[in-house]
Amino acid sequence: MDEELSRTVSAFRRLVTTINRAKTHDRIVEAAGVHLDRPDVQILTYLLDAAQPRRVGAIAEGLQVESPHVTRHVALLERRDLLVRVQDPDDRRAWLIDLTPAGIDAARRCREVTTTWFADALAGWPDADRAELSRLLGQLADDLSVHLQGVLKCGPS
Amino acid sequence: MDEELSRTVSAFRRLVTTINRAKTHDRIVEAAGVHLDRPDVQILTYLLDAAQPRRVGAIAEGLQVESPHVTRHVALLERRDLLVRVQDPDDRRAWLIDLTPAGIDAARRCREVTTTWFADALAGWPDADRAELSRLLGQLADDLSVHLQGVLKCGPS
DNA sequence: TATTGTTATACTCTATAACTATA
DNA sequence: TATAGTTATAGAGTATAACAATA
Numbered sequence: 001m002d003e004e005l006s007r008t009v010s011a012f013r014r015l016v017t018t019i020n021r022a023k024t025h026d027r028i029v030e031a032a033g034v035h036l037d038r039p040d041v042q043i044l045t046y047l048l049d050a051a052q053p054r055r056v057g058a059i060a061e062g063l064q065v066e067s068p069h070v071t072r073h074v075a076l077l078e079r080r081d082l083l084v085r086v087q088d089p090d091d092r093r094a095w096l097i098d099l100t101p102a103g104i105d106a107a108r109r110c111r112e113v114t115t116t117w118f119a120d121a122l123a124g125w126p127d128a129d130r131a132e133l134s135r136l137l138g139q140l141a142d143d144l145s146v147h148l149q150g151v152l153k154c155g156p157s
Numbered sequence: 158m159d160e161e162l163s164r165t166v167s168a169f170r171r172l173v174t175t176i177n178r179a180k181t182h183d184r185i186v187e188a189a190g191v192h193l194d195r196p197d198v199q200i201l202t203y204l205l206d207a208a209q210p211r212r213v214g215a216i217a218e219g220l221q222v223e224s225p226h227v228t229r230h231v232a233l234l235e236r237r238d239l240l241v242r243v244q245d246p247d248d249r250r251a252w253l254i255d256l257t258p259a260g261i262d263a264a265r266r267c268r269e270v271t272t273t274w275f276a277d278a279l280a281g282w283p284d285a286d287r288a289e290l291s292r293l294l295g296q297l298a299d300d301l302s303v304h305l306q307g308v309l310k311c312g313p314s
Numbered sequence: 315t316a317t318t319g320t321t322a323t324a325c326t327c328t329a330t331a332a333c334t335a336t337a
Numbered sequence: 338t339a340t341a342g343t344t345a346t347a348g349a350g351t352a353t354a355a356c357a358a359t360a
Contacts, residue, residue: 002276008291009275010206011298016173018302021221022329022349027305039350049167056319064178069351071320093318093359118166119159121300129293134165136290141168143278145175148184179326179352196327213342226328228343250336250341 032109039065039073041110044082044099048107053096055088082106189266196222196230198267201239201256205264210253212245239263 018024025038036044046062047054056074060067074097077083082103088094099107122130175181182195193201203219204211213231217224231254234240239260245251256264279287 004288004291005272005276005279007295008279008287009272011291011294012172012176012275014298015169015294015301016176017221018298018305019169019173020177024305037349057317064174065350066352067319068321068353075320088318091318091360093357095319115162115166117301117304118169119162121297121304122162122165124300125296129296130165131161132289133293133297134161134168136286136293137168137172138164139282139286140278140290141171141175143281144172144274147274147278148175148181194326214340222327223329224342225330225344232343245341248337248341252342 028110028113031113032106034106034109036106036110039069040077040082041107043070043073043077044103044107045111047083047097047099048104048111053086053098055094055096057094059097077103185267185270188270189263191263191266193263193267196226197234197239198264200227200230200234201260201264202268204240204254204256205261205268210243210255212251212253214251216254234260 025041028041029036042063043059046059050058050062054062056067056070059074060070063070074083074085078085081100083097083099085095085097088096122133125133182198185198186193199220200216203216207215207219211219213224213227216231217227220227231240231242235242238257240254240256242252242254245253279290282290
């Protein structure tokens with residue numbers, strides 16, 4: 001058994017545990033000064049990253065959840081004027097979800113809180129380490145998602 | 158806005174999204190040949206890492222959840238002979254939770270699946286990059302958890 | 315007939331509150 | 338009075354199934 005690998009996996013698990021706890025989310029929305037639940041934040045920040053209108057199905061795939069989940073939260077966020085739904089001109093079955101100015105603002109605030117946490121945590125790091133982390137973590141995210149898609153597509157035996 | 162930092166955070170978010178989806182867990186337990194839900198796996202692997210009996214409260218703190226959650230899953234796992242509860246000789250309010258051989262086996266199988274995923278994803282990497290990832294991710298987990306503990310302890314204003 | 319999205323429903327995970335027993 | 342754990346309850350988050358409208 002590879003000791004180095006095991007440290008990698010264990011560090012990753014610790015990070016996921018920390019990020020996923022409810023108190024962490026509470027802190028994000030409090031610091032951001034918004035009133036949103038976790039799926040709300042995920043959807044808004046997904047759209048902020050996309051920087052253009054997205055279908056419900058695309059959001060669901062991006063967040064890796066089922067579409068009814070997205071539908072419901074989109075409906076609630078629309079009522080709060082944080083996003084708008086416009087019919088896709090090319091396919092009248094589909095809707096394009098777009099952030100309103102208020103939605104952009106809310107998404108940016110949430111995004112900024114977590115980014116600042118990382119920035120603070122990395123504040124004491126040498127520049128070279130920060131650059132390496134950025135490169136390696138990006139590569140890991142790519143490789144792991146590609147690998148898991150392959151694994152998952154095989155389906156149960 | 159720091160481009161490098163933003164890439165780090167975004168890569169991290171992608172990783173968390175992938176790891177958290179239900180299908181990923183289904184795949185883990187299927188590949189491991191066990192019949193456990195997500196909290197079960199978390200508790201068993203926590204105990205495997207600890208390598209010694211732990212109190213309910215310690216498990217809850219380690220997983221960063223509330224203790225009633227741990228209590229319930231421990232009770233179910235005990236009935237399935239995957240762990241045992243013995244009274245703490247020094248404090249009769251407390252229980253020490255320990256893995257049985259079957260529990261160790263189940264925990265090891267689950268752990269091995271995810272470790273193998275990482276190993277496969279990193280298979281094409283240069284040795285130096287793998288070593289750097291291990292070092293930097295470990296450091297990040299430490300620094301971020303220390304930083305967030307500080308932030309969280311301040312409490313709402 | 316396949317696909318996009320919605321509605322309705324149910325399940326999983328986790329938190330909060332109230333309680334018991336020991337310290 | 339404070340702490341460890343449990344029981345009971347409620348809520349958040351997400352999946353599945355059945356359906357509508359369009360392609």
